[in-house]
Amino acid sequence: MTDPGTGRSAEQLRGWIAAELDRTRARSALLTEAVDDGDLVRQHSPLMSPLVWDLAHVGNQEEIWLVRDVGGREPVRRDIDDLYDAFKQPRRDRPSLPLLPPAQARAYVATVRDKVYDLLDGVVFDSRRLVADGFAFGMVVQHEQQHDETMLATHQLRSGPAVLRSPPPPEPSARVPAEVLVPAGPFVMGTDADPWALDNERPAHRVDLPAYAIDAAPVTNGAYRGFIADGGYDEPRWWSEAGWRHRCAAALSAPMHWRRDGDGWAYQRFGRWDPVRDDEPVVHVCFHEAQAYAAWAGRRLPSEAEWEKAARWDPTTGRSRRYPWGDDEPTATHANLGQRHLWPAPVGAYPAGASPLGVHQLVGDVWEWTATPFRGYPGFAAFPYREYSEVFFGDDYQVLRGGSFGTDRAACRGTFRNWDYPIRRQIFSGFRCARDARPDEARP
Structure with a gap:
């Protein structure tokens, strides 16, 4: 199917x-x-x-x-x-x-x-x-x-006793490299073929990108803790001007739902406190936090097109898949979706869901902030009403891709686009980083 x-x-x-x-x-x-x-x-x-x-x-x-x-x-x-x-x-x-x-x-x-x-x-x-x-x-x-x-x-x-329960996500079963090189060249972004695709996913169009490297997995709690420990929240040079203003106004010092726990951190999940696990993707961070971390790490956030090419492009056939693993709908072996689990799975838990280039956990776990403001594709046509997408186009909203552990498979595919204000972090949002390829890497 x-x-x-x-x-x-x-x-x-x-x-x-x-x-x-x-x-x-x-x-x-x-x-x-x-x-x-x-x-x-x-x-x-x-x-x-x-x-x-x-x-x-x-x-x-x-x-x-x-x-x-x-x-x-x-x-x-x-x-x-x-x-x-x-x-x-x-x-x-x-x-x-x-x-x-x-x-x-x-x-x-x-x-x-x-x-x-x-x-x-x-x-x-x-x-x-x-x-x-x-x-x-x-x-x-x-x-x-x-x-x-x-x-x-x-x-x-919500406050009060926990009312939702789920089994834990699977444990890692694969080693994941730090990053993957995506070669230069064109790919088809968006779709004309998916009958349930929404207007902002259309039309399919060719995008030509230079070579770049992208994290093979979302940024983890452990990596993000390094940013906190190094004073990342106190150093304006890592933040954009708008990001620093928001960091100060909102008194940001850690991801939402984190608190100090002795020498470490704890994370509140649906009414329960658990120790922060270092190999899980960080969640409940806003765009400004993601951008600051990427600057601190000497990297950047991927553009929306870079994210989608890493997720869909098959270098063997040159075609764009519906999902990273192919065209078949996600199963429990492919991705952490549908509220099956109530928090992100550790890195390496879904090797069957990796893209042809070897990029993992692009679908499910955490929505991933991109560097791209939300706009229509070339040739965009609102359907069936402007208020679904078009009224949100502009610089106020940043694109997120990939879905989270709370996203259902019906509302998640390689072309699906989410968007929100860059200050939002009550959503199940994380990120991965990218960088430009070096000249020696970019040669065919």
Whole structure:
């Protein structure tokens, strides 16, 4: 199995979509049923919505795009559209809104889903862009999974006893080199082929890059501890001007959720404190911290194109893969995805997920900051609405790539693009470094 729609009959596609809808809703239920109603309506951070807002919001988007737009059916609750409009309602203000209480929110999303199942039974997957290969259904699945990851980040911020549990990620089973040289030359960035790819992943286009070296794994806690121990947070020369201003204003001194523990550090994971493990990728750092570390280490952050070439380009065939390991969807042996584990896996835990060049853990574990501001590709066309991507284009947002342990496989592929403010670190964000190739390395 490769693409979610291409090559399937209409009945097979309906079955696939229904399974994805069910699987996604089960995750939403897990995240919202793990806490009581008091926790659902509480705002655990001004950066985040109450969990009950996210729950009703995914149902409202599903109603708008599937029940009303694709299905052309009567609204379920048009009166709540403004309450759950992410552009009209800033996160900090959402607790004061007359939101649906938990029981009503659950009833609402269940009613919407019943109508979507009925719609799915009869929909014709014709050439209209919104329904071809089930695109609108895939968009709704990805949207809900993105909010599930947001709700998981909210769980990380909540106080009180731990309510989420998971087995630990696998132990390392491969030695990973420090870096990998990526030879100069063109590759195809973005996609025209993936039927569920979103507008900012399109169109496919050729990018020609000089030779560069990129870390074979994300920067680890152990390496980042060296930056802290060397006074990296106290030395402005490692920071950009904007980064230093933010470091001082926010009093940054370590990754979010870290605290001193004797001679070492501890890290709070979903209500539990554990010692920081040196071979795990560092997580909960902002772009400015990543950029400062890279400068301290004598390196830089990779551009978005450099990240994608390292992740997708196959030097043997010259083609760009859907994932680092190939075109098949990720399994538990490829990557740490889907909330299967609740923290990043140690470096070397997923050798089956390495790219042809030998770059590891490009998918899952931690979102990786890149040096690139979020913009459209050449020939970009907004679809099906400007507010998904285009309104965010510009210098305010930095691109992150690769997904995290909280990202679902439906919302993660070699072309998938995430973006956020460079000061954000409540997200599951880390990074890897790169450098220009030396002249002797760049020769063929």
